[in-house]
Amino acid sequence: MKPVVDKSVGYAFKTEALTRAFSGFRAVNEVSVEIPRGGVRTIIGPNGAGKTTFFNLLSGLFPPTSGRIFFGGIDVTKLDPYQRARLGIARSFQITNIFAKLSVYENVRLAVQAVHDGAANFFLPARRMGDLDTKTEAILADIGLTAVASGRAENLSHGDQRRLEIGLVLARDPDVLLLDEPLAGMSPAETHATVELIQRISPGRTIMLVEHDMDVVMSISTTITVMQTGQVLAVGTPEEIRGNEAVQRAYLGGLA
Amino acid sequence: MREAAANPWARLGAVAVAFAVLPFLMPGGSLELNPVQWHRWPLHAGFIDLATTVLVFALFALGFNLLFGHTGELSFGHAMFFALGAYATALYTKGFDVMLWGLHLQHDAGTNALVALVLAVGIAALWGFGLARLIVPRSSGIYYSMITMAFAQVIYFITFHWSDLTGGEDGIQAISRPSLPGLPADWLADPSGTHFFIFAAAVTFVAVVAYSWILYSPFGTVLHAIRENKQRSRFIGYDVDKFRVNAFVISTIFPAVGGWLWVYFQQSINPDAGSIDYSGRVVMMSLLGGIGSFVGPMLGSFVYWDLQNSVSQVTKYWPAAIGAVFVLFVLIAPSGIVGAFDDLRRYGAAEALRRWVSPRERLKTDLSEELPESGPH
Amino acid sequence: MLHQLSDQFFNGITLGMLYILVALGLNIILGLMGVINFSHGSFFMLGAYVAYSLAPHVGFWPSILLAALIIGLFGMLFESVLIRPLYRRLPEYTLLLTFGTALIFQEFVRRVWGDDAVRYPALPDYLSGSVTFGSYQFPVYKDVFLVAITVVILAVVWLLINRTNIGVIIRAGTRDAEMVKILGINMPLMFTLVFGIGSFMAGLAGALAAPIYAIIPNLASQWIILTFVIVIVGGIGSFWGAVVGGLIIGVLSSLMELVFPPAVDVTGFIIMGVILLVRPRGLFGVEGLFE
Numbered sequence: 056m057k058p059v060v061d062k063s064v065g066y067a068f069k070t071e072a073l074t075r076a077f078s079g080f081r082a083v084n085e086v087s088v089e090i091p092r093g094g095v096r097t098i099i100g101p102n103g104a105g106k107t108t109f110f111n112l113l114s115g116l117f118p119p120t121s122g123r124i125f126f127g128g129i130d131v132t133k134l135d136p137y138q139r140a141r142l143g144i145a146r147s148f149q150i151t152n153i154f155a156k157l158s159v160y161e162n163v164r165l166a167v168q169a170v171h172d173g174a175a176n177f178f179l180p181a182r183r184m185g186d187l188d189t190k191t192e193a194i195l196a197d198i199g200l201t202a203v204a205s206g207r208a209e210n211l212s213h214g215d216q217r218r219l220e221i222g223l224v225l226a227r228d229p230d231v232l233l234l235d236e237p238l239a240g241m242s243p244a245e246t247h248a249t250v251e252l253i254q255r256i257s258p259g260r261t262i263m264l265v266e267h268d269m270d271v272v273m274s275i276s277t278t279i280t281v282m283q284t285g286q287v288l289a290v291g292t293p294e295e296i297r298g299n300e301a302v303q304r305a306y307l308g309g310l311a
Numbered sequence: 312m313r314e315a316a317a318n319p320w321a322r323l324g325a326v327a328v329a330f331a332v333l334p335f336l337m338p339g340g341s342l343e344l345n346p347v348q349w350h351r352w353p354l355h356a357g358f359i360d361l362a363t364t365v366l367v368f369a370l371f372a373l374g375f376n377l378l379f380g381h382t383g384e385l386s387f388g389h390a391m392f393f394a395l396g397a398y399a400t401a402l403y404t405k406g407f408d409v410m411l412w413g414l415h416l417q418h419d420a421g422t423n424a425l426v427a428l429v430l431a432v433g434i435a436a437l438w439g440f441g442l443a444r445l446i447v448p449r450s451s452g453i454y455y456s457m458i459t460m461a462f463a464q465v466i467y468f469i470t471f472h473w474s475d476l477t478g479g480e481d482g483i484q485a486i487s488r489p490s491l492p493g494l495p496a497d498w499l500a501d502p503s504g505t506h507f508f509i510f511a512a513a514v515t516f517v518a519v520v521a522y523s524w525i526l527y528s529p530f531g532t533v534l535h536a537i538r539e540n541k542q543r544s545r546f547i548g549y550d551v552d553k554f555r556v557n558a559f560v561i562s563t564i565f566p567a568v569g570g571w572l573w574v575y576f577q578q579s580i581n582p583d584a585g586s587i588d589y590s591g592r593v594v595m596m597s598l599l600g601g602i603g604s605f606v607g608p609m610l611g612s613f614v615y616w617d618l619q620n621s622v623s624q625v626t627k628y629w630p631a632a633i634g635a636v637f638v639l640f641v642l643i644a645p646s647g648i649v650g651a652f653d654d655l656r657r658y659g660a661a662e663a664l665r666r667w668v669s670p671r672e673r674l675k676t677d678l679s680e681e682l683p684e685s686g687p688h
Numbered sequence: 689m690l691h692q693l694s695d696q697f698f699n700g701i702t703l704g705m706l707y708i709l710v711a712l713g714l715n716i717i718l719g720l721m722g723v724i725n726f727s728h729g730s731f732f733m734l735g736a737y738v739a740y741s742l743a744p745h746v747g748f749w750p751s752i753l754l755a756a757l758i759i760g761l762f763g764m765l766f767e768s769v770l771i772r773p774l775y776r777r778l779p780e781y782t783l784l785l786t787f788g789t790a791l792i793f794q795e796f797v798r799r800v801w802g803d804d805a806v807r808y809p810a811l812p813d814y815l816s817g818s819v820t821f822g823s824y825q826f827p828v829y830k831d832v833f834l835v836a837i838t839v840v841i842l843a844v845v846w847l848l849i850n851r852t853n854i855g856v857i858i859r860a861g862t863r864d865a866e867m868v869k870i871l872g873i874n875m876p877l878m879f880t881l882v883f884g885i886g887s888f889m890a891g892l893a894g895a896l897a898a899p900i901y902a903i904i905p906n907l908a909s910q911w912i913i914l915t916f917v918i919v920i921v922g923g924i925g926s927f928w929g930a931v932v933g934g935l936i937i938g939v940l941s942s943l944m945e946l947v948f949p950p951a952v953d954v955t956g957f958i959i960m961g962v963i964l965l966v967r968p969r970g971l972f973g974v975e976g977l978f979e
Contacts, residue, residue: 114546140548152546154539165536168529169548223547385780387787445961449968453724453779454924457916458964464913465957472950587909591787598784628799634791641785642773 060127060142060230067092067231067261068113073122075108082108084285085122094277095257097264101305104282106265107149110233113263114146115139127230140169145229147220149236149265155209159200159219162208164191166226190226198222198252214245218252231261238268250275273297281305319523322605326519330512333613334362334505359504363576365616366508366515367569368596372608373522374565375593380602381526382558383538385456387590388463392563394470394585395438396431396570401483401580402476403427409475416476424489424575431571432564438466439563443556451541463590470582482581486574499575511572518568519609525561526605534558538603566593595637601647610648694824696942702830702900704938705838706893710911711918712845712930713889719925720858720882723771723779726786729912730793731887735759735894736903737801740808743898748812756892763887764880771883772876790908797905805902830900837896841889846927848885858882917956921963923973932971 066089075083083105090096098106112119115136123132131139136146154162167190195201198218203211208219217237224232237253238246250271253262266272272279272293279296281288283305289296296302375389404427406420421427446458470477477483488499491510498506525531533554536544545551574580583589592615600611618636622629644651654663714728725731739755746754770789774781810816815833818825826832849855857878894907901907918937922929941955951958963970 135550136545137548137550140546146546152540152543154536154543156539157535161532165532165544166547168532223543227548385783387783445964449964453783454920456780456783457724457920458960461913461917461920461957461960465954468953468957472953587913591791594784594787628795631792631795634788634795637788638770638785638792641781641788642770645777645781 060129062127062230064128065092066090067096067126067263069125070113071123071125073109073112073124074120075105075112075117076120081120081285083112083119086285086287087122088280088287088290090261090263090280091278092261095253095262095264095275096278096280097266097272097276098280098282099266099269099272100282100288103284105285106282107235108285109282110146110235110263110265114144114233140227140229143227143230144233145224145227145231146233147217147224147235147237149239151213151216151220153208153216153219153223155207157208158205159208159211160191160195160204162219163194163204163222163226164188166223167191167194170227194222194225197225197256199248212245214241214249217241217245218249221249221252221256225256229260231263232256233263235265236267237264238266238271246271319527323520323523326606326609327516329609330366330516333365333512334359334508359508360576361616361620363504363508363511365612366511367573367576368593368616369609369612370515370518370569370572371566372593372596372600372612373518374562374569376597376602376608377522377525377534377565378558378562379594380597380604380607381531381538382534382555383541384451384555384558385453385459385594386559386562387456387460387594388587389459389562389566389593390585390587390589391463391466392435392439393566393570393573393589393593394466394582395435396567397574397580397584398470398477398483398570399431399434399567400427400571400574401486403430404486404489404574405483407476422489424491427489428568428571432567435563435567435570436560439560440556443559447552447555447559460587460590463585463587467582467585467587470585477582480582482579484579486578486580488575488578507576511576514568514572518565522565523605530554530557595633597647598637598645599640599647601649601651604647604649604653607647607649614648691824692946693943696946697939698826698831700939700942701935702834702938703942704935705834706897706934707914707918707938708931708934709838709841709889709893709896710915711922711934712842712927713886713893714915715886715919715922715925715927715930716845716849716858716889717883717886718919721775721879723774723782724786724916725771725883725886726783726912727766727790727793727908728786728886728890728915729908729910730790731759731763731890732894732897732911733797733903733905733907734762734793735891736808736898736901736907737797737806737894738891739895739898740806740903741801743809748815752892752895755895755898756888759891759894760884760888763891764884766887767880767883768876772879775879790912794905794908801903801905803905805904807902808898811899834896841892842931845885845889849927854878854881914956917960919970920960921956921970923970926970926972926974929970929972 068090069088071087073083073086074081086105086109098109100106111117113124115131115134115138119132123130125131126139126142126144129142131142131144134142154165157165164187167187171187192201195204198221200211200215200219200222203215208216211219217239221232221234221237224234234253238249241249246268253264254275256262264272264276274293276293278290279293280290281296281299281302288305289299289302291299371389371393374392375386378384378386378389403418403421406418408415408417410416442459442462446455446462450458470482471480473479488497488507490496491498499510501507533544533549536549537551537554541551570584573584596611596615597608598611599614600609601607615633618633619629622632626632640647646653651663657663710728710732714725717723717725717728735755738758739751742751742754745751766789770785771782774785811829815829818827819832820826847855849858914937918930918933921937922931922933937956937959940959941952944952944955967973
C-alpha cells in the first residue's frame, strides 16, 4: 500500500519534538514546527545551529533520535531517502553531490530515469527511451546547461555544478525542494543566475533553503526560520526577523 | 570507468573473434606444472586446455566484475559461487548418499548437463540471494568485503569437512563429461581438448552476450550510478539496496556457470575451488585487465593465466611474482590494462605516464562527509 | 567429562588470548585509518617464523620481543611505502594491495623456511610443564603465561589509547582527521606509528604462538579470516570488541570440539552470522563509525 500524499494540507513539513543527538550532543533539540507550503522558506542561524542536521532529518539521511516528521499528512519519520524522494521530497547537498565522472547529460538522465518504475528493467521499450531523452533535454534547458551537456560533470565550473545539482533535484518534479547552501562558493554572476533559477522554479512548490548570503535571504524569502543550538529561535517574514532583538543577539554580525 | 561509446555489436563481434583465436594465443613451450602442487589441482598439458581455463575464469571474472567494476561493491569471496556451481554439478553427476541430522539425502548419478546447469546456477543464486539480503542492508565498503570473505570461508569449510558428501580434502573425482544432444556421446571427451574448448567458448560467448545486455540496459545504468555516487542515487529516488541485492544475485550466475564448465573440464573438483586463493585470483584478474570495463575481466583472465603459466616454469614461487605485479598495478595502474590503454589514447604517452606516477585522485566521487559510507549501517 | 570440558575451555582461553592480540592490532588500524591490512595475518605468521629463527641464538624472551619489534618496525616501513599512497583512494584498494602482498609474504616464507612445518625449540624450564589444582592440570605456558602477557599488553594498549596524548589523537583522528590536522599534528606520522603498533601486536601474537603451534606458511590465511570474523563480531575499531570477540570465539570454537567436531572451524562464522542479524555493528561497535 503506497502512502498517498495529501496535497491539501497547509504545511510542507510538520515536525513533532524532533531531536537528533550525536553521542549526547543534541544537534537538533525537540523542534516542533510547521513549515507552510509554497514560497521560499529559508533557515538561517549561526554555525552549529543545527540547520543542516535538520535538513538531513527531513530528507532522511539519518533517522531522528526521537520525534516525528510529517509530510503531506504522512508520517515519514522512518522512510528511507529514496522513499521520500518518491513522495516528492528532493534535496541538494552542501558539498556538491553529483555523478562526477558521468556526463552532465547522463547525470540528468539518471535522475529522470529514476522516476520510471521500469528503472530496474533490463530493457525499456524504445519509445520510453525517447521520453527520457525529451525530459532530460527539457531540464537541461531549465537549468541552462544544454551547451555543456556532453562534458563530464566534474569539469563544470563550481556554479554550474551547483546548478546541475538543482537539475537533478528537479527531475522528479518534487513538491518540496531542500536546498542546502546552493549559493556556497559562487561568484556574484553565478549567484544571480542561480537565484533567478530558484525563483523560476518555485511556483507550485515549496523551496526550503539554508543560506548564509543575507542579501539573497532577505530578498527572496517568504519566511525565515532562525535556528540556534538545535532549536528554533524565531520564525517570521524578513522584516519581522530583521527587527527581532533575540535574533540579532544570537546572530552576531547583525542582519540589516 | 567510462566505457568508450562503441557499438555493442562490434564489441561482441570482437569478443567472438578473440575466442576463436584464443588457443593460438596461448604461450607455447613445455607446459608441465612444477613439482610442488601448491594448489593441488591437475592441469592438463596443452595450449587448448589453458585456453579453456582462460574461458572458465573469464566467466568467473565477469560475474565478479559486474559487482565490483560496475556497482562498486568488492565481494572478496566470490569463489564460493564458483564452488557451489561446481559441487552442484559434481554431486548431480556422480550422485550421493548421505545422512544429515537424521535426514537421508540420496541421489543417483545424473547425466543431463542442462539439469546440472540449472542446479548449479539455482543453488548459487539462492545462496547469493540469502547472503545479499543479510549483508546488503547492513554493510557497505570494506566491511561488506570482509563479510563476504568470511561467508566464503563457510562454504569452503563445508566442502572441506563434510567429507561424506563432498569427498573432503580430496574432493570428487572421475566425473564423466556429458554428452551433448545431436552429437556423438563421447564428443566432449575428445582427448585433444578441442571439442571441449569449442563447447566452453560457445557457453562463454552466450554468457558474454547476456552480460553485455545487462550492462547496457537501464539496470546497468543504475548500477553505474550507484558505483559513482551511492548517496546521490538514493536521493534521486533509486532503491539502492534493492539494486545492490539484484546485482549480487546476478553476479553469482556467471561464476556458477564457470564452475559447471570447470567440473566437466577437469572431471574432478576439490575444496580449492572455493578458497580465498581462488577468490583472490579472480580479483587480481579483474584488476589486471581493468575493472569497470567490458573486456577487462576477460583480458585479465588471459593475462593472468599466461603469466602464471610462464612464471611457474621459471620458479616455484610464482604466486609471489603475480602478487608483485598485482601490487604494482594497484599502486600505479588501478584501471588495469584497459584503463592504461584508455589513458594512452586520451592523454598521449607522456601525460599518461605522468599521471601513473604521480599521486592519483580518488577514483570515485567524494561523498558528503556527513554520512559514513562504509561500515555497518 | 568435566576434565575434558575444562581442558577445552582453557584451550579456548589460550586461543582467545592470541585472537585478542591479533584482532586488537587490526582494530586499532581499522579504527583510526579506516583501512584493512590483509597482510596482518602475514605479520602474525612472520612473527612466529622470526621468533623461531631467533630462539636458538638469543633465548626465549629476546626471541619473542625482538620478533614482535621487528615486525612492528617492518609494519611501519610497509605502511609508509605501500599503504600511504593509497589513502586518497577508496579503502578497497588497500585491501586489494595487502592481499597481493600477502601472497608475496607467503612465498617468501616458503622460500626461507620451506614448506614443511617448523617447530619452535623447547621452552625454558620455568615455562614448561603445568600447575596442578586438585585433579586439574594447567599448562604453564598456555594457561598462565600467555594469559598474563596478554593482560599486560591489553593494559598497556588501553592506557595508551585512553590516557595518553597519542591516544587522544588516535581516538579523535577517527572522527575528525581534519581537526587534528589543523592542530598541527603530523597525521601521516601518526598513521605510520599506529600501523606499527597494530603490526607489533600481530607479530607478538605470532611469536607467542610459535612455541605451541606448528608454524606453517598457511598460518597467514588461516588467521586473517578469523581476525575479520572477530572484528565483525566485536565491532570495528573497538577495544573491548576485540577482547570480548576474541574470547567468545576462542572459547566457543574449542568447546565445539566436544559437541560437533566437524563444525569447529565454522563456529566463529555462525556467531558472526547471528551478530549480523541481530546487531550488525558488532557487540561493541559504534554505529556508522567508519570515517
